[in-house]
Amino acid sequence: MIAQAASDSINVAQNVGFGIIAALMIFAALSVVTTRNVVHAALWLVLVLAGVAAQYILAAAEFVAASQVLVYIGAVMVLFLFGIMLTRAQIGHEKGLNNPTWALGIPVAIVLLGLLAWVIIDAFEDDVLPDRGPTPTVALSDQFLSIYLIPFLALSFVLLAAAIGAIVLARKDR
Amino acid sequence: MLAVNFLLLGAVLFCIGVYGVIARRNAVLVLMSIELILNAVNLNLIAFALIKGTVDGQVFALYVVAIAAAEVGVGLAMVLMIYRNRRSIALDELSEMKG
Amino acid sequence: MMLAADAAQLSSGWFLENAWLIALIPAIGFGLIIAFGKKMPMKGSEIGLLSMAASTVLASGAAVQWIQRTDSADKGGEEAVGLIQAFGRSVPTVSEGGEVEPFIEPVVSTWVWWQNSGLEFGIGSSVDGLAILLLWLVAFISLLVQVFSLDYVRGDRRYTHFFAALTLFSAGMLVMVMAENMVQLILGWEIMGLCSFMLIGHWWEEYPNARAALKAFFTVRVGDVGLLVGTAIIFFGANQWAVDNLDSNGFNIAAIQAWALSGEGSHILLLMGAIALFIACIGKSGQFPLHTWLPDAMAGPTPVSSLLHSSTMVVAGVFLVARIYPVFWQGFNIDNGGLSFIAVIGGITIVIAALLAFVQDDIKKVLAYSTVSQLGYMMLGLGTGAWLPAVFHIFTHAFFKCCLFLCAGSISHSASHHSFDMKKDMGGLRKKMPFTFAAWIVSTLALAGIFPFAGFWSKDEIIDNVGNNGYDFLLIVGFGGAALTAMYMTRATYLTFFGEPRGAAAGLHDHDDFDDTHAEEHEMELLTVGAPEGPTAEEAAADAPRSLSAATNTDHHDDHHDDHHDDHHDDHHAEPHESGPLLLIPILVLAFLATISGFANATPLGEEWESIKKYVEPRPVEVPIEDYLAQGAGESLQLVMPTATGDALTADDGAKVCGFETPAAGTVCFFPAVTHAVPKLSKILAATATVVIAFAVAIAFNVAYYGRRNKHLVGLTERSRTLRGGYLFLKNKYYLDALYENVIVRWVAHPIAKAAYWMNQKIIDATVDGVGKSTRRTGQWVYDNIDQKVVDGAVNGSGFVASETGHGLQPVQSGKVSQYGALLFGAAAVGAIVLVIVNVS
Structure with missing residues (x-):
């Protein structure tokens, strides 16, 4: 890493931006899957998708970021909101949004996360993302x-x- | 920026999406969770494109975006139809496939 | 007189370079028929006829130019040898004991169809001798069959669609035959599969027809999986080599041939590819385990059976093996005389199918099993290194088998009220239909392989070469098959044309069937009874005076055939009569060709008669790569001379390189040096074969003639009440579920019926009769045990296992999506963990 740092020095501002956005995204994503209000879930999802678009820009993929905003935030989210309205979900708190067996998801997700994290850290230990210009x-x-x-x-x-x-x-x- | 950070963010989003698919009862919310999973995959594709220095990963990410749009369209149409027929979109009531 | 500078040029021509038109015209014709056919004066059939006629003309032109091209190469070759020697290259001359055989470059004209990730797929035509042979054959036979169909399906509900599908089918076959790469080959192959489905199910309103169509489609699809897998395997094996050496890719057929013979491909890969591709051929060409669809496919109109299921489509599998023969040659070690998978399957098919032909009462099913058996001969030839006779047999078989089917169609059209049941509705037709009878006899003799008809030259050549290549057991199988062929054809001929007229042939209208389906129903009833006795009893009764026969037939069938009366057909079916000219002309043309086509490669007569060998068989010579590549860009006018290593001798004498050793550096082979039996030997063997066949005919005729006259047989139905009871019982239970029916037929009724039958035979006891009947019993046994039990049992068994497994896993199928999701991701996680642990440690 030190050897690489000479060529690809870590951009502090980029890192800080990434950290803030990532934290926001994870919080928003958790809210999507835990909130008791369907409309709120959709709005949290907007936040996640916007965060993903921002990460694309950090990763020098401007066109994909633009497509993400147009397609997801512009089109897909509108579809979701229509879907929610047409199925007459209550605007507000709702009971029974979760399965009775919802707890099953926690171990599955944690096992998967542990596995993925292990593999990723094992494979990319200290690799630094190269600093490329926009594609x-x-x-x-x-x-x-x-x-x-x-x-x-x-x-x-x-x-x-x-x-x-x-x-x-x-x-x-x- | 460490590659691990980017990929781990994707992994976390993916697992949250998986949890959502398993835990949620409302069909629209399940579809939203699937969107989370797809976006996590896209993050990884973009990261790999950056590491490899090619645009192939971005091309695939765009394919995923397009497919996801199609998937949401069809998925929501199905949810609408289910709602129209049963006045409910609770997935655990849809167990005609029970063996 | 050619100039020296031109001596090294292969002649080409417009027809060869534009061979793609041969396939394109019928394809356009299909579109036109679909779009405008119904508004045309002849309902679209004229478009089909015109397009096939155009294709035939183009294919004939291409064939003439290919012959010129080969001749120019052979002439130019000799002069070029002198030319090259003048430049100091040492080339073996005729005086040195070798004869230079120049490589005849196929004429290729392709366009890029589509490309992906740097891989280009071409579409177009690649014409060599094999392609020319089949192009002409397919176009010509299609034309004749369409002429026949004009009258045969006149007034049909879907007349226009029938011609559209027939034309599209021809286009598909032509596309496949001229394919330059495997992708185009698969395209043509699948078009044929689709057309086959449409045409078998032409009268889909009848449930059995729709079922037969589905069965054919799915059975062939099972094989097609092999085609896709095999193509993929070969692609991954050959691609890198093809890119490096031939500036081509792993789908290119020439590149695949060269790669297989280059000695650089892994043998395992070749073996796997060859097995997978051969599975496709088993499906398409109706070879042993997957042959069951072909007889059922007779539910389609007769022209369809004639074109698709006898002379052209089913040889697609044989063609595929012949086309990429080097893959099979190397994969199955045919060069070392190994007992190949192909030869074994071919041998089994010959015998099994020939035996099955004995127990069929439907004339088309006899012919269908005969086709299966003959395809077995072709596969046997290919599997034992007899490439040339096998390809030649495709050629001759097309004429006489097509002719036989058209004769069957003619009989059902003009004499037997659309029935195909030989025992109920035929007999004594030789005086009523003299032309059909003559054509049938000629084709039967050709099929049996009697001198000098076509089958003698091709089938005996296969048998001869099988023996010559050292496969003694398969030689016996070949002879046995030939004898069986002669016997079942004699039986069919006797039942159809000799004896007393029966049923519809006698002018009776008690079961006037509108289409083939009912013939099939009779067939099924008889087979359900299972015991050979049922039909025999029937037959005996039918042989009694005509009034009795009528009475017997009536009380059997009136009950469920009344509702099928189709009165408007009765007016022109009053008496059996000879068919009209539109039916007769194709039949007579084909009969003529069945007589003479054998002389196209009459090996025993000497080398000058071997035109198929000269013009069709690729030359097994080493071709320098730079010369081969120099002719790209569609010019292909350069004569490729064999290398100067002295190995470019004829295959039969001198060193064999191609297919046996690695070709010299910088050269490639496109075809292995297959051996050819020495003509002298073949004369003896052919004479033997003729004697064997004649003997077989005699036996079969005696059985048919004397056996059926035997007075003991007449009262058979009275004496075996058990059988009669079993027959009716089973007939009534026929519509119950298949499993029940099969269990009863196999385990209860069969042994009883067989025992009774055996007793009766003992009483009658005639030596000659015994021979014939035991053959018949064997056929029945094979049908019941191998066909019904093993093949169907495997299918049912797999269903049973799947169902049991399903029950075991039932609790998991809660129907709840979320649980499925949890299981899916959980399983994925566990699987991934296992993989990671395995990889890390």
Whole structure:
């Protein structure tokens, strides 16, 4: 790490920013899965997603960050709020948001976390993320339209199918 | 910035999402938890892209974003349909698949 | 006279370079029929006919140009030898004991279809001798079958769709045959599978037809898994080598061939790939464990059976083996004379299918099992290194088997009221339908392999080569199969064309079936009775004076066939008569070809008769890589000369390199040096084979003729009441669940019926009769035990195991999503922990 520090010195401001955002995200994520109010859960989720977008910017992925804001915060969250309203959840506290067996989730999550943490720390011990400049969007689009063209086309089919499927499922007159 | 920090943040979000999927009863909340999981994966992809110095990870992250949008659309349509038929979106009441 | 500078050029031509049109035209034709067919004056059939005619013309042109190309290479080769020698390269000349065989470069024209991650997939045509042979064959047979269909399916509910599917099928086969890479091959292969499904289920309103279509589709799909897996295995094996050496990729068929023979691929990989790919061939070509779909596929209209399930589609599997033969050659160690998986499966199939053909009463099922058996011959040939005879047998078999099926169609159309039951609705037709009878006899002789008809030259050549390559047991299997073939065909011929007219053939209308389904139902009833006696009793009764026969038939079938009367068909089916010209012309053309096509490669007559060998078999020579690559970019006009190592001799004499040793550095082989049986030996063997077959015919004829006249047989039904009771009992129980039915048939009714039958046979006791009947019993036994018990048992068994496991795990299936989620993630976590611990320690 000391050897690397010469080339990739740790940017203090970046680290501090990361820490604050990460703490906020974890708190918000915990709130999403524990709050007793569905609408609040959605709003906490907005915070998590915004935090993720901010982390992308820290990791020099501007285009992905912009997409994250547009798609998730712009579109997906609106869908969620509509979903909540159309299913007439109570705006306010609600009982029975959790399963009777909700406690089962705690050990599973903790075991998984321990495992992941162990593997990650084992593999990346002291590696420092290189300090790269922002990724040019051209580089991304080149990739999309050359070697990842087929998956890209396949994806457009998936989106079309999903749109049609959602309409078929949700329409009333059947 | 240490790579471990970034990846651990992803791991924590992932596990919170897993907890949410298991613990929540309300279908919309389960979908939200799935979004948490997907975002955790995306964080990892971006981190790996940064470590490798290629944009492939970002490409995949964008794919995940698009797929997630499709998934939420279909998922919420299903929830709406379930609600319309049963006046409830509590997942533990949906046990027709019981063997 | 060629100029010296041109001497080293292979001739090419417009037809060869634009061979892709052969497949494209039917594909466009399909689109046109679907879009505009119903509005056309002939309901779209004219588009299908025109497109197939165009393909046939193009394929003929390509074939002529390919022959010119080969000739130019052989001529130019000799001159080029002189030319190269003049430049100081030592090339073995004819005087040195070697004959230079130039490599004939396939004519390739491809376009990039799509690309991903730097991997390009081409689509287009790669034409060599094998491709030309099949292109012409498929286009020509499709044309004839479409002509036949004009009349045969006239007035059908889905006339337009029928022609559309038929045309698309031809396009699929042509795409597959001309494939340059495995992806295109799979594309064509799957198009055929789809069309097969559509056409078998053409009359899907009848439940058995829909079921047969599903069965065919799923059975072939089981094999297709092998195709995908095999292609993937070969790709991962060959890709790096192909990129490094041939500037190609692991899907390219030429690259796969070269890689397999380069000696650089791992043998395990080749073996796994070969096994997986052969499983696909088992499914498609109806080989032993997966052959059950083919007879059921006869539920489709007869032209479909003729085109898809006898002469073209089912040879797709054989074609695949022939096309990437080096993979199988190396994978199964055919070079060392190893007993290959292919040969074993082929041998088993020959015998099993031939025996099954004895117990069928549906004329199309006899032919279907015969097809399976003949495909077994092709596989046997390929599995023992007899590449050329196997490919030649594809060629001849297409003519005579297609002809036989069309004859069956002609009979059912004009004589037997759409029934295919030989015992109920046929007999004595030889005077009523002289042309059909003549064509049938010619094709039967060709199938049996009687000199000088087509099958003699191809099937006996396979048998001869099998023996020549040292497979003594398989040689006997081959002879046995030939004898069985002659016997079951004699039986079918006798039942159809000789004896007293029965049922519909006698002009009776008591079970006028609209389509094939009912024939199948009769079939099923008879098989359900299971004991060989049921049909025999029936047969005996039918042989009695005609009034008795009518009475017997009526009281059996009126009860459940009344509702199938289709009155508007009765008007033109009053009496059995010869079919019209639209049906007869294709039949007669095919019969003519069944007579003469054998001379295309009449090995025993000497080398000048071996045109298939000369023009179709790839030359096993080492090709310098730089010469091969120099002809890229679609030019392929350069003659590739074999290297100057002295190994480029004919396969039969001199050193064999390709397929036996690693080719010299800087060269590649595309085809192994397969051996060919010495013609002298084959004359003796062919004569023997003819004698064996003639003997078999005699026995079968005696059994059929005398056995059926035997007065003891006539009263059989009266004397075996047990059997009669069992028959009716089973007939009534037939619609119960399959398991119940199978248990009863196998464990209760069969032994009783068999014992009774055996007793009766003892009383009758004629030596010749015994031979025939025991064959028949063996066939029944094979059908009941191998087919029904082992194959079906495996299927049922796997279902049973799955169901039991399911019950054990039932409590886990709470139906609660959250618990599923917990289980999923928990299991993933546990699995990951195990992996991590294993990796760390």
